[in-house]
Amino acid sequence: MTDNQRLADNELMQYKEAKQEIKAIRNQLDVLEAKCNLTTRSCDAGMKDTGRKDAAGNKILVLVNVMGGKVNNRIEEYIDALMEHRAYYMAKQAEAERLCMSLEIKISRRCRGIYARVLSMYYLYNVRLEGIAVSLNYSYPQIKRLRWHALEQYGKMIPNDP
16 A cells, blocks of 8 residues: 555545444443433332322322432433433534545545545445445456555645645
8 A cells, every 4th residue: 555545545534433433432322321211210200199189180299309318319420421421422423424524525626536436435435345346337356446546546635744
């Protein structure tokens, strides 16, 4: 692999890495949600029956203090962690979307035609080379060569950093 191809591959791999990071964060979020669901009770569990009924005949319930005087409530800790993790997840998703858009623009500026399509499909849409070959009606070796040439062309256009 030439230096230009290595530079191009490193730059384009950023989006794939961001997607993997988002997937890992999503898995952590699922674990936190499961913990919250296991520790929380139903909405009615935090309510106390007053023994009275409203005009429609429904029981009148009053909210009971869920904290119970504890400062470090496990449920609240899980919910706080869940909310923070969700905010972090959404921020990472937005960051990855911006990265994807910027890479799409860079690919379209630095490569043309089939080269741009191969790079976009492989790096941004996560299509394997076999799938690209079938989709574009090329042989697998041709797609490998096209990707190789596209990386070289893309890498030549990357500004040299001092």
